[in-house]
Amino acid sequence: MEIYHEIDAVQKKAMTLMREGKSIGFVPTMGYLHEGHVDLIKEARKENDFVILSIFVNPLQFGEGEDLDHYPRDEEHDKNISKENGVDLIFLPTKDTMYPNPLSIQMTVTRRADVLCGRSRPGHFEGVVTVLAKLFNICQPTRAYFGMKDAQQVAVVDALIQDYNFPVRLVPVPTVRESDGLAKSSRNVNLSKEERREAPAIQQGLQMGRQMVQEGIMDPQQVIEATREFLENETHGKIDYIELLSYPDLKPVERINQQVILAAAVYFERARLIDNVVFDQNGFISKG
Amino acid sequence: MEIYHEIDAVQKKAMTLMREGKSIGFVPTMGYLHEGHVDLIKEARKENDFVILSIFVNPLQFGEGEDLDHYPRDEEHDKNISKENGVDLIFLPTKDTMYPNPLSIQMTVTRRADVLCGRSRPGHFEGVVTVLAKLFNICQPTRAYFGMKDAQQVAVVDALIQDYNFPVRLVPVPTVRESDGLAKSSRNVNLSKEERREAPAIQQGLQMGRQMVQEGIMDPQQVIEATREFLENETHGKIDYIELLSYPDLKPVERINQQVILAAAVYFERARLIDNVVFDQNGFISKG
Incomplete structure (x- = not known):
């Protein structure tokens, strides 16, 4: 080398x-x-x-x-x-x-x-x-x-x-993940034990949002709200953002009829974690 | 081809x-x-x-x-x-x-x-x-x-x-020139006969400015003013600008102690002509 x-x-x-x-x-x-x-x-x-x-x-x-x-x-x-x-x-x-x-x-x-x-x-x-x-x-x-x-x-x-x-x-x-689905990050070491248990919920929430699209829901607000509710129920983290945008253009969409990204950022006590899932209008994963 | x-x-x-x-x-x-x-x-x-x-x-x-x-x-x-x-x-x-x-x-x-x-x-x-x-x-x-x-x-x-x-x-x-020194340009055809006779003065004025530096003058204002006077005497054109700047940085200089460009733009009736000369602190031509 x-x-x-x-x-x-x-x-x-x-x-x-x-x-x-x-x-x-x-x-x-x-x-x-x-x-x-x-x-x-x-x-x-x-x-x-x-x-x-x-x-x-x-x-x-x-x-x-x-x-x-x-x-x-x-x-x-x-x-x-x-x-x-x-x-x-x-x-x-x-x-x-x-x-x-x-x-x-x-x-x-x-x-x-x-x-x-x-x-x-x-x-x-x-x-x-x-x-x-x-x-x-x-x-x-x-x-x-x-x-x-x-x-x-x-x-x-x-x-x-x-x-x-x-x-x-x-x-x-594609994002490297722990066995429980949490995206690997150098920031994960800053999570408390309880936070670490909760953190895989971020990816679970995003996947749940994706499944809604797979089941025919085309309204981005509905997907975002369900994901938000899931994260609020499953973690003590404070949500920075949950956004659903066209990908890779990253523009707001009125209906999900193209490739999109559903992404979230969550503040825990000493770490801010991000994750996302990219999928098409049928909810099929494209990347990541 | x-x-x-x-x-x-x-x-x-x-x-x-x-x-x-x-x-x-x-x-x-x-x-x-x-x-x-x-x-x-x-x-x-x-x-x-x-x-x-x-x-x-x-x-x-x-x-x-x-x-x-x-x-x-x-x-x-x-x-x-x-x-x-x-x-x-x-x-x-x-x-x-x-x-x-x-x-x-x-x-x-x-x-x-x-x-x-x-x-x-x-x-x-x-x-x-x-x-x-x-x-x-x-x-x-x-x-x-x-x-x-x-x-x-x-x-x-x-x-x-x-x-x-x-x-x-x-x-x-380097700039291509007519035999009398006028920089070639598709705009030259728009010059009147008298303007065409006068136009080589632009390059002559710039060369005169360069010679001043060769003879030891280091003050850019002195060079610019002499060039201006020359162009005003030798042509009926209206001077758009005469500038002396460091080259290629194109910054104003207080003294000529580096490579510089002396450049002029002159409006004639139906054509705006530009020309320049690039030289070092001794007045020696570097390019163009």
């Missing part, structure tokens, strides 16, 4: 790989790798000749009060995880390498950003698309891997690729 | 060329090709294995009152010129091919845009960088060719490539 710090070197390497006819799978991360990342790496490893993983804590996607300085880091751990799972190259740039000058050209996300988690994180997705546009041009991947746990991020990356014709295939990877 | 209309086909072609180890020279145009374009094509032809020329009248870079609908078109002429000068592939998309949906992610140019001609064309360079980001991803050029006649555009494209790490080399091509 190679570790590169410079942009030019990675671009040159990517060019060489392409000339050799090799496909490149790309997993962009902010480091501190967990099982979700391992899943992305495994998918990339399966489908590509060469796997690049980037580790860069992107200051642009942190808002005010979001603690960039205390974002956890563990390079040795990340290198070991990467090596064990077949990463070929880690791209590990500094902030000055990625942003040597203030940007002259800025990206604004005008759709898909101001719903779900994006509503409470203004500027977050601007930072995400900016760094990804750079990373796509640096690593020149054939395929790029993103977890459906953050389905809104997948939708915004999809827009980036479509709007600007990046020659990259976006591969959404 | 091949003519492609679809994005996928061009991307596939570009991939194939890269895999064959071939370099791609790219000349983006809005069609109605003239000698300036021919010069760009010739440069691209000299330095690359394969030459792609795009013809797309980009609605995004036209402002209000700038007449998109009456922009001149002549596809047959363009195809002939391209073929004669060794273009391998013309990319000729429709508006719907390039912009099938409203953009979810928009680019804003926050530097280098609000000076020179950009001052009177708000939104123009947003349109330019948006379409170029797309075209770079579609045509995947090794080198992209732009005329120094529009030095501000070159500076903005330089920012696009630097900020987003596009794996493209920007090649600025």
Whole structure:
């Protein structure tokens, strides 16, 4: 496994790989790798000749009060995880390498950003698309891997690729779950015992909502309200949002007659958990 | 010479060329090709294995009152010129091919845009960088060719490539001139006989300004005023602007101690002419 710090070197390497006819799978991360990342790496490893993983804590996607300085880091751990799972190259740039000058050209996300988690994180997705546009041009991947746990991020990356014709295939990877259905998250350790027992109700509530559609209910409000009631009954958590939107457009729908996402965010005492399910107008799961 | 209309086909072609180890020279145009374009094509032809020329009248870079609908078109002429000068592939998309949906992610140019001609064309360079980001991803050029006649555009494209790490080399091509020094332009035909006789004074004035720097004058205001006086004496045109800025940063300078651009725009009765000269702190010409 190679570790590169410079942009030019990675671009040159990517060019060489392409000339050799090799496909490149790309997993962009902010480091501190967990099982979700391992899943992305495994998918990339399966489908590509060469796997690049980037580790860069992107200051642009942190808002005010979001603690960039205390974002956890563990390079040795990340290198070991990467090596064990077949990463070929880690791209590990500094902030000055990625942003040597203030940007002259800025990206604004005008759709898909101001719903779900994006509503409470203004500027977050601007930072995400900016760094990804750079990373796509640096690593020149054939395929790029993103977890459906953050389905809104997948939708915004999809827009980036479509709007600007990046020659990259976006591969959404299903959320990794505990045996009881709880989406895996580094935040789960902050749940109390009782909260941990209750937390699988989030996915259960979303699946119940999906089943309502499967049984012919087309009114999004009815689905949202039933899911809300379920979560209020089954957990002590405080619901941040439950939303049902078209996917990947993330627009409100009057009737469920297309692919949609049903997503929830719930505050527990010391952790905010998110989860979602994406399904079509018949309630059949599409992704995630 | 091949003519492609679809994005996928061009991307596939570009991939194939890269895999064959071939370099791609790219000349983006809005069609109605003239000698300036021919010069760009010739440069691209000299330095690359394969030459792609795009013809797309980009609605995004036209402002209000700038007449998109009456922009001149002549596809047959363009195809002939391209073929004669060794273009391998013309990319000729429709508006719907390039912009099938409203953009979810928009680019804003926050530097280098609000000076020179950009001052009177708000939104123009947003349109330019948006379409170029797309075209770079579609045509995947090794080198992209732009005329120094529009030095501000070159500076903005330089920012696009630097900020987003596009794996493209920007090649600025010197302005093509008549034998008396007047920069070639499709607008020159709109000059009266007397105006045509006077018009070379623009380049003469700029060169005079450059010589002042060569002789040790470091104060930009002194250079600008002398150039203004020269143009006012030598032409009946109305000066739109004379500016001296750092290049390619396009920032005002207090002293000339770096590469700078001295640029002018002059209104004649039925034509607005622009020209520039780029030189270093010793007055030596760098480009253009």
